[in-house]
Amino acid sequence: MNLSNLTPATGSVKTRKRIGRGTGSGLGGTSTKGHKGQKSRAGYSRKIGFEGGQMPIQRRLPKFGFKNINRVEYKAINLSTIEDLANSANLTKIGIDELKKAGFISKNALVKILGKGTLTVKVDVEAHAFSKTAEEVITAAGGTVVKL
Numbered sequence: 001m002n003l004s005n006l007t008p009a010t011g012s013v014k015t016r017k018r019i020g021r022g023t024g025s026g027l028g029g030t031s032t033k034g035h036k037g038q039k040s041r042a043g044y045s046r047k048i049g050f051e052g053g054q055m056p057i058q059r060r061l062p063k064f065g066f067k068n069i070n071r072v073e074y075k076a077i078n079l080s081t082i083e084d085l086a087n088s089a090n091l092t093k094i095g096i097d098e099l100k101k102a103g104f105i106s107k108n109a110l111v112k113i114l115g116k117g118t119l120t121v122k123v124d125v126e127a128h129a130f131s132k133t134a135e136e137v138i139t140a141a142g143g144t145v146v147k148l
Helices: 079-089 096-102 132-140
Strands: 074-078 110-114 124-127 145-147
Touching: 074 079, 079 096, 079 110, 079 132, 110 124, 110 132, 132 145
Parallel strands: 074 110, 124 145
Antiparallel strands: none
């Protein structure tokens, strides 16, 4: 075996279809585009969403609802998560940095503490927003709530 007799595996390489090279090739004449019509012409390119003149689906379907441009998206963290983090890392203050280090939030996320779960340890919690029940449970356990 040497470089001069290397060939690709059988069936792995196909010769490309040479269209429009005379009737003898079997692919001349209309060049696989059929007879007449818009799509057979040179330079044809269809617009995205074009349905042949029929009313396109994005115009047939009615509009619905709206997007509130003032919406603020929070990452929800439950009290059960705060409890687990405080016990495992032995923390008395849990803020944005501690939640980032633990992998609960990404670097630009806004955090809201929700009241699911119980809190038995005294923890000072720092976040962007709190639910009423979460605030009550944290203060009842002896901790403080700091809104950023």
